[in-house]
Amino acid sequence: MIRMQQTMRWYGPHDGVSLKEIRQSGASGVVTALHEIPVGEVWTTAEIGKRLAEIREAGLDWTVIESLPVHEDIKRRNGNYELYIKNYKESLKNIASCGLRVITYNFMPVLDWVRTNTMFVNEDGTKTLRFEKDAFVFFDLSLLKRPGAENDYTGEEMASALAYGDKLSEEDKQLLFNTVLLGLPGSKENFTPEKVLSLLKEYEGIDDTRLRENLQLFLSEVAPVAEELGLKLAIHPDDPPFSVLGLPRIVCSEQDIDRIFEAVPVNANGLCFCTGSLGANPDNNLVRILEKHGDRIHFLHLRSVEKERKGVFKEAEHLGGDAPMATIVHKILQLMNSRNTALPMRPDHGALFTLEEGREHYSGYSLIGRLKGLAEIRGLEQGIVYALEQHV
Structure with missing residues (x-):
């Protein structure tokens, strides 16, 4: 039975979590990007190859690019957006020539994600991300x-x-x-x-409708190129899945995803199925989205949030919170076997444990919390596989 490709996010050579530690976690690959290259500039084969060699030397694979960022001019469709789309296509060609296949991106204006507390203290003393x-x-x-x-x-x-x-x-x-x-x-x-x-x-006058049009125009340019190159584009849902600071948000719901896929109906135009971002919207049914758009899901972010009350949620344990993780992993296994492909997965975010307090890390990306999540998801997957194979 086909299993998920187990990965961890790595922010590059300056990440406080090393490639050696990621390999010791049990992950087979990393999800990373060339963060040092300014948004909008071309990723050259030389720079891609250099990072790829560093990862392989550590005994890991570069499984997914997260992310190849979209310049704000493209989102607003003004300024030098035509040049940046051209550069994006060139980067895709260079990525394909280096043997990488899955590229995640988002279309959130200005802010990539928002929390109001990155050190919320849980009952057990661990610290987590929270939005209030x-x-x-x-x-x-x-x-x-x-x-x-x-x-x-x-x-x-x-x-x-x-x-x-x-x-x-x-x-x-x-x-x-x-x-x-x-x-x-x-x-x-x-x-x-x-x-x-x-x-x-700079976003004055750009509402959801206008931003959605700009996304569709961007995808109509780059998705066919990706399709020809054998690449998969995976858009990340908005986090949180509602407007912040008056900015438009267009990847928040099942209906939003429907519109994106209908507008540019090529398989390369796909989704990063993030159970945390989509799960923070109480109107979303995660299992239904998975079943409905399984053929367009190219990357998995598995995490869970606990919606405490309206407008308040926090990161929960990977097998806790509101996400029905057992059902989701079961459905993912069925999906991968029906597609005959292993989908890359990373345990998204993780609590900060006392042992790591004071150690440099990106918010939500300390090692132990993610290692715990990876171990739990691997165990859940193994248990489901065993049950299916034994017809339990």
Whole structure:
């Protein structure tokens, strides 16, 4: 029976988690990118080959590119978007010539992902990622002071957020500001409210409909190229799956995915099935999406979130939370065997354990939490395989 390709995300040579440690985790490959290349520039075969050789020397495979980022000009369809689409196609050709096959990307404007707390303390003392609407609304209204932000919230939501903010110290407010902006590209820079507002202003007049059109036009250019090259493009769902800072979001729901696949009906135009991002939307049925679009799923992010109440969710244990992980893994096994292909999977995110506190890592990507998730998913998969083969 075909099994999932087990991988871990690696952020490159400067990642606090080494390739040696990833190999020792039991993963057979890594998911990574050439993060040092500015967004929009061509990935050359020389640079791809250099990174590929480094990974192979460590005894691993470069299984998935995550990600080949899309320039903001393409998302807005202005500025030098035609040049950046041309460069994207050139990068795809170079990627294919180096033997890589799966490329993940997202189409989220400005922010790649958003949390309001990256060190939320669980009952057992581990720390995890969390999103709380009151904290985010307070950030938007009182810290960022986005013009027109009050039009996006009800009076009750604003009052609740301001009450939340009244309890914060100045140090707490600065931490919240920095945490929300972790999803900005190049986020090691200290962003000021002025810089962020300038980025947001560039999206004035671009709503969901316009952004969806721009995605479709981008895919109509690059997906046929990917198809010819034998590549698979896997769009990552929006995280969180709703509008933030007044920005449009167009990969949040089953209906959004339907539109993307219908607009550009080639198999290379596919999905990164992220059970955490899609699972944070209470309207999404993860199993139904998996069954409906199985032939267009090219990459798997397996994690679970716990939706505490409306507007509040946190990362849960990989086999806990709201995602029906046993059913999902069972369906994935059936899907892979019907397609006769092994899908790459990584255990997305992981709690920070006490042993690793103080060690350098990217938020959500400490080693032990992800290793625990990988071991749990591998064990779950093995148990399901055994049951299927024994007809239990």
